Amino acid sequence: TKKEKLELVTQKIRPFPDFPSKGILFRDICPLLKDPEALTAAIDLFEEHVREAYPQVQQIVGLDARGFLFGPLLAQRLGVGFALVRKKGKLPGPTVSVAYTLEYGKAEVEIQADAVDPGQKVLLVDDLLATGGTLFAACELMKKQKAEVLGCLVVIELRDLNGLERLKPNSVFSLVQY
Ligand code: PRP
Ligand code: ADE
Numbered sequence: 001t002k003k004e005k006l007e008l009v010t011q012k013i014r015p016f017p018d019f020p021s022k023g024i025l026f027r028d029i030c031p032l033l034k035d036p037e038a039l040t041a042a043i044d045l046f047e048e049h050v051r052e053a054y055p056q057v058q059q060i061v062g063l064d065a066r067g068f069l070f071g072p073l074l075a076q077r078l079g080v081g082f083a084l085v086r087k088k089g090k091l092p093g094p095t096v097s098v099a100y101t102l103e104y105g106k107a108e109v110e111i112q113a114d115a116v117d118p119g120q121k122v123l124l125v126d127d128l129l130a131t132g133g134t135l136f137a138a139c140e141l142m143k144k145q146k147a148e149v150l151g152c153l154v155v156i157e158l159r160d161l162n163g164l165e166r167l168k169p170n171s172v173f174s175l176v177q178y
Helices: 002-011 030-034 036-053 067-078 133-144 163-167
Strands: 014-017 025-028 059-063 081-087 095-101 106-112 121-129 148-157 172-177
Touching: 002 036, 002 172, 030 036, 036 067, 036 148, 036 172, 059 067, 059 133, 067 081, 067 121, 067 148, 095 133, 106 133, 121 133, 121 163, 133 148, 133 163, 148 163, 163 172
Parallel strands: 059 081, 059 121, 121 148, 148 172
Antiparallel strands: 014 025, 081 106, 095 106
């Protein structure tokens, strides 16, 4: 059942206090990847939600780096393709980029110009929503490419950081919330 699957997933998220810096409670998804049953459960839950809420989806777009772990598995289940949003400087050929601010400093995300098509209906996938800065920048990239963002999917949502607010009016579906 859905409840059992969620339980499997939740049990495999490991908290690490003070990583990568003091005061940060890092949510580690490596145990989830190590356990094939739990990983299958996570993808099952994503698939069930997408089939119900976004049956029209045409492409999954994954975020560097941990979105790449879940996005292609989901894309395969749905029978659609996968595109990569990468940190700047990793992709060959014509690219489009968007700069965004982090808690400290700046970063830039990039996509190949032909990775998504104008009008294509896409879902963005990442492991975790914190401030929403990364997913917001990816949404801006989709806007530049005239792709239609149906919504965002994450395994984990950190509620305190107000990522949902930042991403409005885009919707975010998460499996586990802290
Ligand atoms: C983490 C996480 C998300 C992002 C969430 O990635 O995997 O992509 O931060 O934070 P935000 O909502 O505040 O933008 P990180 O930047 O650590 O990069 P990595 O995936 O390459 O480890
Ligand atoms: N990315 C941003 N914040 C994070 C956290 N607390 N745990 C894991 N990844 C993160």
